[in-house]
Amino acid sequence: MTSEYTTLDASAPHLDVDALLDDPQTRIVVCCGSGGVGKTTTAAALGVRAAERGRRAVVLTIDPARRLAQSMGISELDNVPRQVKGVSGPGGRGELYAMMLDMKRTFDEIVEAHADKERARAILENPFYQSLSAGFAGTQEYMAMEKLGQLRSRDEWDLIIVDTPPSRSALDFLDAPKRLGSFLDGKFIRVLMAPAKVGGRAGMKFLNVGMSMMTGTLSKLMGGQLLKDVQTFVAAMDTMFGGFRTRADATYRLLQAPGTAFLVVAAPERDALREAAYFVERLAAEQMPLAGLVLNRVHGSGADQLSAERALAAVEALTDMNGASNSAPADGNRAENLDEDGIVDLEGGKAGSRTADALSPAAPALHEQDSSATPESKQSPEARSARLAAGLLTLHAERMQVLARERRTRDRFTALHPEVPVAEIAALPGDVHDVAGLREIGDRLASGAADTGGASDAG
Amino acid sequence: MSRLHVVSGKGGTGKTTVAAALALALATEGRRTLLVEVEGRQGIAQVFETEALPYEERKIAVSPGGGEVHALAIDAERALLDYLQMFYKLGGAGRALKKLGAIDFATTIAPGLRDVLLTGKACEAVRRKEKSGRFVYDAVVMDAPPTGRITRFLNVNDEVAGLAKIGPIHNQAQAVMRVLKSPETAVHLVTLLEEMPVQETVDGVAELRAAGLPVGGVVINMVRPTVLAPDEVDLAANGARAGIAAALSGAGLGGARRGGRAERLIDPLLEQAREHAERVALERAEHTEITGLGLPTYELELLSEGVDLAGLYRLARELRKQGPI
Numbered sequence: 001m002t003s004e005y006t007t008l009d010a011s012a013p014h015l016d017v018d019a020l021l022d023d024p025q026t027r028i029v030v031c032c033g034s035g036g037v038g039k040t041t042t043a044a045a046l047g048v049r050a051a052e053r054g055r056r057a058v059v060l061t062i063d064p065a066r067r068l069a070q071s072m073g074i075s076e077l078d079n080v081p082r083q084v085k086g087v088s089g090p091g092g093r094g095e096l097y098a099m100m101l102d103m104k105r106t107f108d109e110i111v112e113a114h115a116d117k118e119r120a121r122a123i124l125e126n127p128f129y130q131s132l133s134a135g136f137a138g139t140q141e142y143m144a145m146e147k148l149g150q151l152r153s154r155d156e157w158d159l160i161i162v163d164t165p166p167s168r169s170a171l172d173f174l175d176a177p178k179r180l181g182s183f184l185d186g187k188f189i190r191v192l193m194a195p196a197k198v199g200g201r202a203g204m205k206f207l208n209v210g211m212s213m214m215t216g217t218l219s220k221l222m223g224g225q226l227l228k229d230v231q232t233f234v235a236a237m238d239t240m241f242g243g244f245r246t247r248a249d250a251t252y253r254l255l256q257a258p259g260t261a262f263l264v265v266a267a268p269e270r271d272a273l274r275e276a277a278y279f280v281e282r283l284a285a286e287q288m289p290l291a292g293l294v295l296n297r298v299h300g301s302g303a304d305q306l307s308a309e310r311a312l313a314a315v316e317a318l319t320d321m322n323g324a325s326n327s328a329p330a331d332g333n334r335a336e337n338l339d340e341d342g343i344v345d346l347e348g349g350k351a352g353s354r355t356a357d358a359l360s361p362a363a364p365a366l367h368e369q370d371s372s373a374t375p376e377s378k379q380s381p382e383a384r385s386a387r388l389a390a391g392l393l394t395l396h397a398e399r400m401q402v403l404a405r406e407r408r409t410r411d412r413f414t415a416l417h418p419e420v421p422v423a424e425i426a427a428l429p430g431d432v433h434d435v436a437g438l439r440e441i442g443d444r445l446a447s448g449a450a451d452t453g454g455a456s457d458a459g
Numbered sequence: 460m461s462r463l464h465v466v467s468g469k470g471g472t473g474k475t476t477v478a479a480a481l482a483l484a485l486a487t488e489g490r491r492t493l494l495v496e497v498e499g500r501q502g503i504a505q506v507f508e509t510e511a512l513p514y515e516e517r518k519i520a521v522s523p524g525g526g527e528v529h530a531l532a533i534d535a536e537r538a539l540l541d542y543l544q545m546f547y548k549l550g551g552a553g554r555a556l557k558k559l560g561a562i563d564f565a566t567t568i569a570p571g572l573r574d575v576l577l578t579g580k581a582c583e584a585v586r587r588k589e590k591s592g593r594f595v596y597d598a599v600v601m602d603a604p605p606t607g608r609i610t611r612f613l614n615v616n617d618e619v620a621g622l623a624k625i626g627p628i629h630n631q632a633q634a635v636m637r638v639l640k641s642p643e644t645a646v647h648l649v650t651l652l653e654e655m656p657v658q659e660t661v662d663g664v665a666e667l668r669a670a671g672l673p674v675g676g677v678v679i680n681m682v683r684p685t686v687l688a689p690d691e692v693d694l695a696a697n698g699a700r701a702g703i704a705a706a707l708s709g710a711g712l713g714g715a716r717r718g719g720r721a722e723r724l725i726d727p728l729l730e731q732a733r734e735h736a737e738r739v740a741l742e743r744a745e746h747t748e749i750t751g752l753g754l755p756t757y758e759l760e761l762l763s764e765g766v767d768l769a770g771l772y773r774l775a776r777e778l779r780k781q782g783p784i
Contacts, residue, residue, distance in 0.1 A: 035471050036469060036656075065654060270765055301727065306724060382705075388687075389710070392703065395686050395732055405763070405765075431654040
């Protein structure tokens with residue numbers, strides 16, 4: 001059953017996650033990738049694994065599933081890392097801390113740390129600031145990077161694992177800090193500041209015509225009040241501007257440093273891998289150190305010697321054999337046929353009607369077709385076995401098709417980026433809600449090969 | 460019936476595909492729809508297999524009944540410059556503002572301005588009329604930001620209107636908000652039958668309702684068929700082994716005796732069936748959650764080979780069959 005992985009490993013170097021986590025030089029791991037690929041879960045699983053291998057690790061998550069956050073004890077938004085219970089390494093050396101980012105609070109903390117009390121209050125109460133910090137374009141990305149910088153400078157942890165925000169593009173978190181930084185100490189700010197600084201006295205004559213036209217336009221557009229709010233905000237933040245730019249630059253350099261490792265997380269699907277390829281190129285362009293690609297939710301099969309085609313041919317043979325007593329199900333309604341017949345045999349139909357009702361509004365149509373297929377109340381054991389066997393084989397054919405598709409998508413990525421090491425996480429049938437589930441994900445990630453055995457305790 | 464359809468959903472649920480299918484589905488019998496993109500990802504171009512869309516409305520597809528789908532990738536910066544030009548004849552000043560970084564500021568940093576521009580452009584298309592008085596577009600479908608940000612994105616006009624208490628931005632925001640909160644608008648959420656997307660959908664519906672935004676329907680995407688129900692899998696695993704081995708063998712898959720080729724297949728096949736059963740059980744629980752929202756629900760099957768153009772038309776047909784959205 002590991003055969004497909006050996007083939008794949010021949011074309012792409014294997015990403016050794018344990019070596020990465022064990023290396024004391026590794027200080028920051030950034031998990032990035034497009035939405036819905038399992039970044040948060042992967043980041044949390046890496047944290048559990050690192051701690052259990054003896055690291056003092058902290059995981060910064062952006063938006064974890066509620067049940068996962070609860071089970072890790074981080075569902076409170078207090079912007080401080082909390083120790084995760086039940087995770088420790090050999091000889092009690094490892095520890096895991098985790099936190100969920102509170103973006104507004106992070107922004108407030110920067111203000112409080114860099115302005116005296118009165119000025120800080122003026123900023124925090126400014127309506128423009130309140131909207132800006134509540135999370136408009138880029139704030140979340142900026143604050144995630146800011147928090148990363150803070151955690152790093154506290155030097156309490158020897159490994160920081162960061163999840164990245166669910167951006168419109170996976171790359172936003174790289175761009176946002178620079179954008180905010182360049183705005184906050186850019187030319188535009190100085191223009192905005194000008195009237196506030198010189199105004200009151202014989203201010204206007206100090207402004208050249210271009211300037212006044214500009215602020216006039218702005219005032220016209222935004223309305224006088226907003227412009228005044230922005231100006232007051234900017235004036236109050238004056239002392240912090242250099243700070244913002246410096247911090248954004250420092251975080252950017254931190255990301256380029258040798259102790260940082262980027263992991264691009266992707267599902268083995270076309271769009272996610274397209275985004276991943278784009279990301280790999282972008283990281284290279286920014287000279288950010290890429291450790292590898294984590295391919296999440298990869299399917300395997302314990303019966304991969306049986307091809308989809310042969311399985312389907314066998315399904316056909318089985319339904320033909322059954323044809324005399326049981327009308328051969330057409331492709332689309334096979335499920336319902338199996339259901340209905342099975343239920344009559346089994347439990348007087350309770351469970352079966354649930355299936356059909358729960359599944360789709362298209363179900364009534366299928367029912368109609370089904371009713372023409374005489375339900376056999378006294379089906380022979382052979383017919384029943386044949387039906388079950390056909391169901392098992394149909395599932396297998398589907399699984400093999402998924403496998404082939406995933407392999408094709410992955411090969412396309414590998415062909416474009418043969419240098420990128422890859423590790424795979426075998427798909428779990430359910431969602432991960434607890435530390436045990438995260439541990440299982442970590443095991444699967446480290447072994448890099450699909451283990452179809454056992455849904456584990458994660459589901 | 461709504462004329463502005465805002466399609467949101469958690470990342471990875473296929474909201475762009477669903478938005479495209481909906482635009483096609485609504486373009487029946489000579490009707491014309493506009494599909495707009497607001498996040499600069501060129502997702503629409505990918506779905507329709509065409510080159511990148513410019514900031515310009517253009518026809519990208521025709522529907523079987525002779526309807527047309529037009530598409531537009533809204534660029535906030537260009538929208539702002541247009542806006543300045545339109546209302547203030549600010550050609551030169553616009554360029555100067557751009558040089559200064561003001562446009563960049565306005566479209567990326569300034570609270571909500573970007574969102575006002577994006578939603579404003581969509582609302583303008585909704586209300587645009589031909590000389591004859593007929594609407595240019597019978598419906599506008601927006602491929603909107605993900606569920607986690609949708610309420611803030613749409614409600615931002617309220618926020619801006621509160622922040623900029625007078626002036627044209629204020630007025631523009633008010634006008635846009637009137638359209639967004641009217642029955643002319645419907646916000647649809649796309650989900651999968653998985654925990655996180657469903658949780659986000661439930662949260663998203665609550666947020667939208669609290670903000671007074673009109674919630675349309677829930678589109679359950681990538682629905683997979685139930686091949687074997689959980690109780691059948693139990694049956695197969697307990698007591699039916701010998702019979703199944705015989706059946707597999709009879710279908711030409713090897714010997715049924717212990718250690719025979721067909722018999723050795725049973726364990727891995729049953730393992731896959733158990734995973735299937737577990738998934739089916741989870742999906743049923745998630746489905747119940749969605750039903751509990753009391754919203755119109757639409758279902759789109761999983762196209763196992765991914766969505767190509769033919770698949771997109773198929774999804775549009777499915778949507779149309781499931782009644783008015």
